[in-house]
Amino acid sequence: MRRFLISLLPALALMLAAGAVKAEGGGTFRSAMRTGCIEMGTLHTTCGHRLDETVLQGLVHIKWTGDGVQPMLAESWKTADGGKTYVFNLRHGVKWHDGTPFTAKDVVFSLNLYANPKVGSPWAQKLSAVAGYKAFQDGSATSLAGVKALDDATVQIELDSAKPLWVELQLIAISIFPEHILGKVAPADVKGNAFWVNRVGTGPFIWKKYESDQYVEVDRNPDYFLGAPKLDRIIYQIYKDVPPIIAALETQEVDAMSYEGGGVPISELPRLQKLDYLTVLPKFSAGLPTYLQFNLENKRFADVRVRQAMLYAIDRKAIIDTVKQGAGELLNTLFPQDWARAKDLEPYDYNPDKAKQLLTDAGWDASQPVDFIYYYSDQMNVDTVTAIQSYLAAVGVNIQPRLLDPAAINQVYADGSFQMGFFAQGMGLDPSLGSPLVVCGAKPLAMGYCNPKVDELFNKGLESNDRATRAASYQEASRILNQDLPKAWLWNEVRPLAFNNRIVGLAQHFKQQPLVIFNHPVYNEVEKWEVAK
């Protein structure tokens, strides 16, 4: 037996040595993606939206710098009536990856596919301002009346009313699909169609291979209209959990981490910061206001003094400094955008005596526990909830936290069977994305809050595309939300990110990006990135 074991040793050594030096081909960029839902397709999930940056594309994409949009399949556009009718001039000579020319027909087809009630895309609502949307949705029309191809390279989109920010806030969510392929699929069968694991697009990279729960491989498109990519290929490596991504980043098995489902855990940050081949961005804003949710349909929380008391009771600075190790910026209203916040907001500094007084004045019944739900299950957030629990207990609010998964959260939101919760909302793109949290009747997140003045300001914020004009509306709304406290605003989440320096252009572009932009394709000049010499 001993002899047998000894004879195994050289084989084992050989096996280990084989991994020590890895000869990489011309230029492969490995990017972690935290999702397994690519098979559902772009119309039903945006969790694979990075493939809509590199394989499929939209007419316009958000720019990584966060200021405006980048013309993609649309070369230019104009509106003569202040944003009611848009005319898009499409790029000439663009071909789908299979060689078929891209035309205006593909654009008309794609918008109709999103809005088609038989497809059932949750992103259909991005087109709800398009003329004829309602008729299409309720079955009295068979297509969007407002979308027309004027010729092979021109598309006109007419809206119900003027929306000067429609391209910047709505159209960016829409990808363009090849009609010659998906047009042959019945709308009801589009979800989960084989196309989604063998996509044909117009982007800088061509779909090559998909292995479920392993990776997607895309190869360079030498005919790309913004210039042939320098990288040979991108491999999106699929992970279910964050820890294996961090490990793979450390061992250089991937170059870029995912950022959708959480950044570098605070506990791992010091280790990663010591590695000279990584660029760590420890204070990357997630554009994610984090707040205590109140079920305002429950009378216990109807008195604003109760809600104010909760905020006075929690030492948010201490939580950010200790539990979160700096991964948060205090926030006293909804908007993570600096320009959308008034400067004179009530800071709600830690004051447990004032909290007790307010609760007494409001007649708070301390004997009744509060059912409290949350769903971020990573250690830092679990610790944060524990800290909140002890701060609230000190003033006589006895919360009983329940950790639920997304399906269960949606269930309790739907039937209103909870009292409080700990949540966050990704809205880095624009302050207007905060409306589902606070406008009258917004289900499920507004939870009974209604202030017509806030609704009016949110509408006004979309009437102009001039930032200074818009800022006035949002700043006023920020003041009302700071006083009304429909939710107890805690902080803006900061999400540490890390990237390998091996890919030139990767960390550089993220350094210029002001915050994480969730669930939208972002243009970040990927065709110019290259492997360091």
Add this chain to the structure above:
Amino acid sequence: MLSYLLRKLLLSIPVLFGVTVIVFAIAHAMPGDAVLAMITAEAPSSEELIAMRRGELGLDQPVYIQYLHWIGQILHGNLGRSFVNGRSVGDIIVERLPMTLELMGVALLVAFVIGTTLGVISALRQYKLTDYSLTLAGFVGVSIPDFFMGLLLVYVFALELRWLPSSGISTAGENFSLLDNLRHLVLPAAALALFRAAIFMRYARAGMLEVLNQSYMRTAKAKGLKPRTITLRHGLRNALIPLVTVFGLALPTLFGGSVVIETIFQWPGIGLMFIDSVVNRDSPVIMGYVLITAIIVMLANLGTDLAYSVLDPRVSYD
């Protein structure tokens, strides 16, 4: 023998039926459903859209109708389609089962060989330093849960020593090579194997000690046989019999362990699929997983019974 086999197989049908009823009921009792699991805050869905999706998936029916529908499909040899991506559950399992079997098979084999060998050594050196050290190591092995063992192995061999890859089944985007696959297999298989090796070791040691005191061992020694022949042919063979049971019983816990290990190592087998399906409330996939693992475990139990009668002539089934 044949009638025993037939009886066992027939008996397994009501057992499988019971398993599916219980799991279907539990899956249904989880809060939320497949439609709610897909809603994200970024795109709140309208009531109509939710109702439409529920209708498509048959989730608007009472639970017993849903079950009858599912069992009807099973009787036609069809495991149904995933609620999430519409793929055939049978296809998904056929695609992923080999990867789980590779992981579990290697882990079980390694655990058996290492565990038995060390157990026999431990028994032969009873109450000596080797025995005490191995016993201690065995207790440590039994006490460390496999998920922790997995994290520990990643930390030491992937992060610190950089000898082995930290996750995955092969290097993404490279042509398949067995060597590459085996390098990726080492850590997850070791994480699953070490705990079980410790168990095999304890049983092998006990079995061997019992056999060593048997009179036929003395006879063999008196005949003047070589010590090695005595240990291997007369001792080990008989000591192995109880281990067959332990081997058979290891399979269900191995399925449980592989769910965790596949998640930690992003091993694309049916364990990873199962976790996803629970989060997504994808009941056809949940049920498919349960049915397949239940069948495999039952077959393994049957195999254990049969192996017994082959190994030990005193055991016979009529």
